Amino acid sequence: MAEAQLVAGVELLTTPNNGSYAYRFGMKPKNVTAICIPQPHTNAGGLYLYRNPLRATTPLYLFQLAFASLLTSGCNFILKPFSQVTIVGQIMGGIIGGPSFIGRIDAFADMVFPISIIHLLETLSSFGIMFYLFLLGVKMDYGMIRSSGSKAWLIGFSTYLFPILLTVPVSLILKRYIKMDHELETSVQCLSLLVSSTTFHSVACFLEDLKLLNSELGRLAMSSSMISGGLSYTTLIFAFTARQSQLNGDGFGVWLCIIMSGIAQIIFTRVAIKPILIWMIKQTPEGQPVKEFHHCIIFLLVLGSSLISEITGMHGFFGPMVLGLEVPEGSPLAFTLVDRLDFFFSFVMLPIYFIVCGGRTNLTRVTPHTCLVVELMSLLGFLSKFIGTILPCVFLCDMFLRDAITLSLILNSIGILDIHFYTSANQLKFIDNQCFSVLNTTAMFITGIVSHLVSTLYDPSTRYMADKRRTIQHSSRKLKLRLLVCVHQEEQVPNIINLLEMSNPTRESPIAVYLLHLIELVGRATPLLVAHQPFKHFDHRPTPIINAFRMYERNNLSIVTLQPFTSIAPYATMHNDICTLALDKRASLIILPFHRQWNTDHTKDISKFRSVNLRVLDKAPCSVGIIIDRGAWRVTKSVLGSWSLFRVGVFFIGGADDREAVAYAMRMSEHPNVTVTLVRFLPLQMTINDHDPNERRMDNDMINEFKVSKVGSEKALYKEEMVVDSVCTCSGIRSMENSFDLILVGRRHEENSPMVYGLNDWMDYPELGFLGDILASEDFTGKVSTLVIQQHSWAAGEESSRHSEDSPSRQDSFLPQVSPNGLKGY
Incomplete structure (x- = not known):
């Protein structure tokens, strides 16, 4: 009797077949279902x-x-x-x-x-x-x-x-x-x-x-x-x-x-x-x-x-x-x-x-x-x-x-x-x-x-809408400055620690450092955000990156507090941990390393780091700084241990990001080993479309505040550079490439300004803005490090408001309390 069988979606008709007595070797006959298929060739032969x-x-x-x-x-x-x-x-x-x-x-x-x-x-x-x-x-x-x-x-x-x-x-x-x-x-x-x-x-x-x-x-x-x-x-x-x-x-x-x-x-x-x-x-x-x-x-x-x-x-x-x-x-x-x-x-x-x-x-x-x-x-x-x-x-x-x-x-x-x-x-x-x-x-x-x-x-980014303005400019100098520091590799540690030292932690204005060691998620399906033990109880398996920052904390007891975290996540979603931690800890500034690293013999690009930086700039609930390390600070002494003054320069064109850079530089100028020079670039001919009147007024207020509070001492200097166009701006920056150890610049500027007009067509790294891209380009031969700052955006009319940074946040309950042995779940 014929029997239908379905094999991989194809219905085959097979017939039970009894072998003859000669092929049964004396055994009893038995009905079987068989499909006769010719033996295929293994190779085609061409x-x-x-x-x-x-x-x-x-x-x-x-x-x-x-x-x-x-x-x-x-x-x-x-x-x-x-x-x-x-x-x-x-x-x-x-x-x-x-x-x-x-x-x-x-x-x-x-x-x-x-x-x-x-x-x-x-x-x-x-x-x-x-x-x-x-x-x-x-x-x-x-x-x-x-x-x-x-x-x-x-x-x-x-x-x-x-x-x-x-x-x-x-x-x-x-x-x-x-x-x-x-x-x-x-x-x-x-x-x-x-x-x-x-x-x-x-x-x-x-x-x-x-x-x-x-x-x-x-x-x-x-x-x-x-x-x-x-x-x-x-x-x-x-x-x-x-x-x-x-x-x-x-x-x-x-x-x-x-x-x-x-x-x-x-x-x-x-x-x-x-x-x-x-x-x-x-x-x-x-x-x-x-x-x-x-x-x-x-x-x-x-x-x-x-x-x-x-x-x-x-x-x-x-x-x-x-x-x-x-x-x-x-x-x-x-x-x-x-x-x-x-x-x-x-x-x-x-x-x-x-x-x-x-x-x-x-x-x-x-x-x-x-x-x-x-x-x-x-x-x-x-x-x-x-x-x-x-x-x-x-x-x-x-x-x-x-x-x-x-x-x-x-x-x-x-x-x-x-x-x-x-x-x-x-x-x-x-x-x-x-x-x-x-x-x-x-x-x-x-x-x-x-x-x-x-x-x-x-959309997880809607959670990053901070209920207060998180910037250095609007943070009170009488309160603790909260910084979220992100590190991928050990080579990035010395530069960031020097930046923290120049931030001038004092008993009146201490610094809270939230260290986030970023590790790519490979070999597991579950991302982790691990909080490590406080400094007084070392982890059983400390990492060199965490221990380096703990040594910095120990050298600055009572003025620097450290809370280290480790994020193990895919680079595509790593920004979620960064922005969430910045929001929960009420950070005023996120410090990110630039994806390009300069070594003594070669330059290394890690594109995965860049994607993280781009997403953080877009979603961050506070100000963001990208630090460009061209290798100068890896061979010099730290700020505290140096006998010479560290030279910090601020290139100012105008805008909220530049004002944030000046505010950070004003804090650095109070450090006994740091000098600050503010260089303001002004167009030779002011046009009506150069700046919004409100923006120009706030720029002038910030410059006047710097002049009144800082200029006059030996550690602060103000200069003005008159430029005709963007070519003159580039020339002026390159002429000062060896004059500083650290340069602070804002990320965003008005594209129609004659001082930067046309630079947008030549930018290799839009995340750095016009000035930052110049300082990170191959043509720039200086060894100076650069911090590119983007100020946290907020509603109109809130620019001059001051908010307390220590008030409770309704999102504080998000992060679980984690033991050093692993992440505690929800």
Whole structure:
């Protein structure tokens, strides 16, 4: 009797065949299902032999890799302007390449996805997703579950429990009162669990694509999804194992043995394998890459753990994910694994997985009845997770309704781990092909709609709107000056410490330094903002950067206080931590290092630093200073230890930023070892459009204040330079390039001013403004360091107002109190 079989979306007709007595070797006859496929060539032999290259295995597989990558990448490129996350384009690419669209063309399907290579393609896609899930485990930090606060536990548990309590009873009601075929009836109960689940990795990838990973709402979503995702994953493992035992006719004892085997593998991995991983980390010198031999061991451990999972009855992907979880997050081993493997498996092997999933998605075979039931369950799962998240947010956690809605949408996002659950359920016959097709397509639409809504509803930069003006000019000299100092590398420390010394901390006007060590997030999925212990209790693992600033604090006891932080985040979202910390600590100035570094033998550009600076300038809740270090201060003594006076110059053209630079210079002029020279550039012929009258008045007031309070002593000097055009301005600046040790300039100036007109066309670094760009250019040969200042913008009419900096801020509750052992969650 003929039997129909569906392989990768292609229906094949196979006939049971009994071998003759001569080929049975005396054994009893038995009906079998067989497909006769001619053995393909491995190599094509080339066009010169008049062979079709795609009839051979090797070139065909290479073509499939290229086709899958181009299709998914092309969909992502098209959807990117619409604020869509990566998973939407990947699912779309798989569906387009499957039998629902391009795969419907018989000639294309026979040529690109012939039956003879389908099983090889599925095997290789399984290999790719296995290593991808291993890397997923490497990035995850299950320690977040222990350190999560009560808010995350409430939201996470409610997001897990409420959908199950709603969808499971509804699935039973549907089975009882709605007429269904046998396949749909057996699938609907599993559907209730699949649409109710939440996965941590889906939320992490969703937030990373939308650049919300280390926003306030993003951190809460990560903590909550770790709890709800862990519970959902455990529930699905138990349900899948029980369902598999039921279908095989096994009893409770077999199911219990499988579960106990999985628990035993977790214990074995933690007790026996994790010490090996820690030994590898200890054998790797600091700053050196992990040895190739260790990579081979990791590769074998991944394959071995997958094999053990299959032998014990668990899914083959269970072992690699457990192994990945045991790799210490943020360690050199995790960094190397993610750095070397993530791109290959994410952009080369993973698209094949989505093509295979798309091959199982055949929308042309879906009946309206099945589509209605599955869509009803999907909508119910979405609404139940939405309500289960929003209720504790509003009634127990006192969140704003807009933020609660946004968080509910984020936790409704669907990712590759969800698609993997759908695929596993389909392979184990828990859901049929029609249910899988509708689920896969619905996941694409839900995540697409959610990503657009989240990007529209939530903008983390709105939180950086300070309720007071945060500038040096408007800070009272009788109060503490709060500075947020950002450091990427050790080479930037001496220059910044000298700048802090010149800021003249005194008992009447002390300085509070908030040090933020910025580290790129690699080898983990969860960003961290870690607060370190006070100076009197050193950390167990102090960094040279933090210790250098602590030595500076110890040399200036009672006039300088230091509070160090470490931010581990992607460079694309690192500005969120900087702006949030500046707002919570009520900083008046953020000091950022320029991305270009001058050394004795070469110049180094780090473009990632530049992107951080640009975003901070755009979003900062206070004034911002970018310090350009041309190497002069790395070979000189500090300001306090120098016998000669440090020469500070201020180039003044006009505007709020220049006034902020003068205000900072006036504070420096009070230091006994610092002299300040204010150079004002004036146009030879004043035009009516040179300045706004209000701006000109405030410029003159600031200059007069400097003259009255500072000029007359030997440590302050005022000069005026008359210039005709921007060429004269450049010449005047270059003529004084060796006259100062530090130059302060404002970032923004009126473009129509004759003193800077035309310079905009020649700027290499717009973040430095006209004058800063000149001082950072290759043509500038001086070794002087430069501080480019941008004053915090505020509402009109507030320019001359003075605000107290020590009043409480309603945002102070954002930052958690953190111990040196790790970040305490929400």
